[in-house]
Amino acid sequence: MPQFRHLLTTVAGALLITGAIPAVAQRATPSFHQWAATPPMGWNSWDCYGPTVTEAEVKANADYMARNLKSSGWEYVVVDIRWYVGNDTAHGYNEKDPAWNIDQYGRFVPAPNRFPSAAGGQGFKPLADYMHAKGLKFGIHIMRGVPVVAVQRKLPILGSKATAADIYTKEGQAGWLRDMYTVVAARPGAQEYYDSLFKLYAGWGVDFVKVDDLSSPYHKAEVEMIRRAIDKSGRKIVLSTSPGETPIAEARHVAAHANMWRTVGDFWDSWEQLKEHFEVCNRWAPYIGPGAFPDADMLPLGRLGIRAERGDDRMTRFSRDEQYTLMTLWSIFRSPLMFGGDLPSNDAFTLRLLTNPEVLAVHRSSTRNRQLFRQNDLIAWTADDPNTGDKFLAVFNAQDQELLPETEAVWASGMITRQTPGHRQELTADLGGARQLYLNVRDGGDDIAWDHADWLNLTLSDGQKTVALSSLPWQKATAGWGQVAANKSVSGGALVVGGKTYASGIGTHANSMITYDLPAGFTRLTGEVGLDQAGAAQNTGGTVRFLVFTKNPYRPMPADSSRVAVALESLGLQGPCTVRDLWTGKNLGPVTGEFAPYIRRHGAGFYRISAVKKN
Structure with missing residues (x-):
């Protein structure tokens, strides 16, 4: 048997190298991957409200989602960081005199001045019930570790004789927010602490938890404790790890424990950051799998910065071409889609961007998603339609005015x-x-x-x-x-x-x-x-x-549009084909040999290519 297993591993590795099977086929499929078999889609409060979002604002975004986005597959409403601080501040956390809200077992609970329905020890259950009544799902953000204030007060751990002061170390504490200490997995009470957290969240009806300061650097022991705690909680809670880049050497491990994991640090409405995603997504594409998705981070679209960490109240700085690039790349890469803008402030263009049925179908169910080529800053990605044999093609023009050395x-x-x-x-x-x-x-x-x-x-x-x-x-x-x-x-x-x-x-x-x-x-x-x-x-x-x-450091500007030629044979297609533009819904007619659209600088094209069936 050992020799047989070695032979299977060798054959699978050879097939992976040649591209005959995707990398994800080699890993076992944990049952929790069924909880998010397609990439999660939702709204997160961070890009709008930083650490200061209120219950009324969360509900307003949920109401908009239920009316306008739920039918397109959008379902998660996620309250991001520091919902347990009653006096937090925008443009920088209040770490001088935070008004903590914490229970007798060292677990943070919602600040009732921001979330009135949490008063009387109800926690987030009333807000989760509000989401569920609308057919939506509810999520929260937490920081990895045990609260510093729980350690200082030596609060007991539910289900253990230990206290918070028995399970912590200062090693690995986040430098950017010092609310938490690292939990030492080997100590008595450590697993029980995480078990108690997710027991509480399950009781509230939480469907999604984003755990920050977990992926970069990668805290393997706490990843494993969190996975066990979710499995013990009795509730199907989707796990998202943050921030990035998650070490790619841990790709197998994180995929075996989480539903989504970050591939980058915080992503904002910056073209430079968006352009970097082409390389990052190409690096992570082999690890896309059912229920386990590399996460290219949130969609900084629509109205941002109302009380956020980055910039002032604004509509996204991305041009419309750049917004198409963002949505096209995230869709063909099958990244989770977490919208960062204030949904009630959406304009018609943003709503159309989020609800295009043909684009979202690629995001939901395409397979063998991969970069086809990169020729300097002209880039092509492709994927398969597993139901029809059609090919999806995304082409990008990421050319910039280059700087002198x-x-x-x-x-x-x-x-x-x-x-x-x-x-x-x-x-x-x-x-x-x-x-x-x-x-x-x-x-x-x-x-x-x-x-x-x-x-x-x-x-x-x-x-x-x-x-x-x-x-x-x-x-x-x-x-x-x-x-x-x-x-x-x-x-x-x-x-x-x-x-x-x-x-x-x-x-x-x-x-x-x-x-x-x-x-x-x-x-x-x-x-x-x-x-x-x-x-x-x-x-x-x-x-x-x-x-x-002291002289103009810019090289001449590239053309406004460039031709991106794709040989149909490179997609596995022979003979005449038809092309459909997914963003416009227009059929572009037959092509033979190659398809070569002109793409605006910083823009994208997204297509379905079908072989013409012979009579």
């Missing part, structure tokens, strides 16, 4: 990270006789979107007099997230780098460009650059590079 800059900082002494570096640049100045910040590629970057005490000199650059108006300023700000950080706070506060400077974010017209005669720029405290305080902080250019 760092070697063309008159000054470059090199990489600045949380490990850089003081998180800063001095700047001295010779500007020669230039009449324009370009301040460029580039992301270091660490998959952490907290690249808060500061230009500090920048001073122009002509050899005799000096001018503070922040006193001059810039000609143009763009930031990868948020808005460039004079004399404050991009997140709106003071400019703080390495524990030092600066009165003069410019706050921005990777990737960004700030352009100035230089006063005549000024030939020297001095100052400092650094990673703002808002970025440095994260688990691994940001990674940024600062560059100074």
